[in-house]
Amino acid sequence: MKFSTLALSDEMVSNLDKIGYEKMTPVQAETLPLILEGKDVIAQAKTGSGKTAAFGIGLLSKLQVKKFRVQALVLCPTRELADQVAKELRVIAKFAHNIKILTLCGGAAFGPQLGSLRHGAHIIVGTPGRILKHLNKETLSLENLETLVLDEADRMLDMGFIEEIDKVLEYAPKTRQTLLFSATYTNEITFISNRIQNDAVSVKTVSTEVKNSIQERFYETKNKVDSLIKIFSTFKPENIIVFTNMKVVAKEIAEKLAQNKIDALAIHGDLEQYERNDVLVQFANKSCPVLIATDVAARGLDIKELSMVVNYDLPHTEETYTHRIGRTGRAGAEGIAITLYDEYEIENAMEYKDEFRIFEGSEALKKQNNFEMKPQNVTLVIEGGKKDKLRAGDLLGALTGENGLKGSSIGKIDIYDRQAYVAIQREFIDEAHKKLSNGRIKNKKFSVWVL
Ligand code: AMP
Numbered sequence: 001m002k003f004s005t006l007a008l009s010d011e012m013v014s015n016l017d018k019i020g021y022e023k024m025t026p027v028q029a030e031t032l033p034l035i036l037e038g039k040d041v042i043a044q045a046k047t048g049s050g051k052t053a054a055f056g057i058g059l060l061s062k063l064q065v066k067k068f069r070v071q072a073l074v075l076c077p078t079r080e081l082a083d084q085v086a087k088e089l090r091v092i093a094k095f096a097h098n099i100k101i102l103t104l105c106g107g108a109a110f111g112p113q114l115g116s117l118r119h120g121a122h123i124i125v126g127t128p129g130r131i132l133k134h135l136n137k138e139t140l141s142l143e144n145l146e147t148l149v150l151d152e153a154d155r156m157l158d159m160g161f162i163e164e165i166d167k168v169l170e171y172a173p174k175t176r177q178t179l180l181f182s183a184t185y186t187n188e189i190t191f192i193s194n195r196i197q198n199d200a201v202s203v204k205t206v207s208t209e210v211k212n213s214i215q216e217r218f219y220e221t222k223n224k225v226d227s228l229i230k231i232f233s234t235f236k237p238e239n240i241i242v243f244t245n246m247k248v249v250a251k252e253i254a255e256k257l258a259q260n261k262i263d264a265l266a267i268h269g270d271l272e273q274y275e276r277n278d279v280l281v282q283f284a285n286k287s288c289p290v291l292i293a294t295d296v297a298a299r300g301l302d303i304k305e306l307s308m309v310v311n312y313d314l315p316h317t318e319e320t321y322t323h324r325i326g327r328t329g330r331a332g333a334e335g336i337a338i339t340l341y342d343e344y345e346i347e348n349a350m351e352y353k354d355e356f357r358i359f360e361g362s363e364a365l366k367k368q369n370n371f372e373m374k375p376q377n378v379t380l381v382i383e384g385g386k387k388d389k390l391r392a393g394d395l396l397g398a399l400t401g402e403n404g405l406k407g408s409s410i411g412k413i414d415i416y417d418r419q420a421y422v423a424i425q426r427e428f429i430d431e432a433h434k435k436l437s438n439g440r441i442k443n444k445k446f447s448v449w450v451l
Pocket of ligand 1: 020021022023024025028046047048049050051052053088
């Protein structure tokens with residue numbers, strides 16, 4: 001179904017067309033008519049289903065741009081998700097001028113947030129704890145709030161944010177539209193919906209999507225690392241997240257894979273924020289094909305076009321399983337979800353048997369001679385960012401200008417407050433490094449190093 005069938009402004013429809021959203025995804029088709037009518041909606045939707053645009057189009061449609069007050073608040077479990085949501089909202093918000101969207105997340109400095117808040121905003125996206133802190137300090141007011149969104153509500157409950165959410169709600173007007181999105185549908189979710197929503201209409205679309213686009217395979221194995229390598233060699237996925245239940249194991253697997261010429265990085269709760277960022281950037285910009293993660297560490301992480309998800313051990317619950325594998329097979333592309341289990345996990349693994357899932361012995365997997373996995377790109381770090389007014393165009397200019405690199409050898413560019421990351425095709429990394437460290441960017445010298 002096309003967006004033009006909805007009660008949307010011409011500007012909104014033409015902008016959606018411009019950004020390449022031709023048809024509605026199932027979640028959008030089911031929720032948007034209700035959202036646009038002003039109803040409270042509770043929707044079961046995983047990341048990749050187009051849920052952000054569903055609530056984004058809804059809240060932006062009723063925004064009064066001239067009224068410079070916070071009219072919508074999106075609560076997210078993590079900073080990564082909040083950044084992702086804000087990014088997508090900004091793209092959709094291009095149908096009008098001057099819509100101000102601000103992220104307020106824990107883990108970031110408080111001071112600059114105060115400054116941004118003083119300048120005002122229409123939409124706030126953030127994590128519950130930090131939002132509450134601003135409300136308590138009266139640096140943020142929800143007096144004019146029209147729409148409240150709880151994104152990945154199940155994750156927020158898992159992470160123990162319920163108290164903060166309740167307190168945030170005390171600051172919000174009673175008459176408002178409340179939208180709740182969650183990958184799983186538990187009693188707890190129904191309970192919170194009943195408490196904070198008004199006659200909510202419930203929409204479930206996730207199960208059919210998952211069955212259609214993800215190939216689910218299970219392997220019994222005595223040597224998980226060995227099987228993992230064979231899996232990569234057999235299916236040749238481009239980018240993979242391997243989930244482990246324990247963070248110590250995550251590090252260990254990454255090391256063992258590296259010994260086998262497979263480039264892998266681990267992300268776990270023990271990393272400092274900057275280390276975590278380095279890893280996430282490298283994985284997302286194709287400087288590392290394999291990411292090993294615990295569930296906690298992977299929360300909110302939104303990497304597009306993941307070709308494979310591996311459960312290194314059996315997830316503790318079927319909900320975790322669904323959530324993990326939902327990261328592959330997005331937007332219609334076929335994904336592969338592999339689960340490994342050993343003799344101690346057989347009994348639990350058998351509970352996953354159904355007509356769609358394939359169970360095989362690990363002997364079905366083969367390792368090609370000299371198999372290795374190297375990344376397509378290498379990441380350069382530039383010690384300068386938004387605070388230095390650096391933009392992607394400046395870096396592109398510095399790299400490609402005067403006998404420089406071809407644009408096609410440059411990948412994703414991520415610019416943070418004080419650092420920028422540029423993905424460069426591996427064979428051009430030395431040239432790019434030299435070009436940036438010897439030359440000037442915006443007439444200034446910056447330190448540059450290879451990550
Ligand atoms: P989400 O589930 O919000 O994480 O969205 C997944 C991805 O789908 C995002 O990259 C969106 O930009 C994209 N997307 C959302 N809606 C549409 C649409 N109607 N058509 C094409 N792509 C879309």
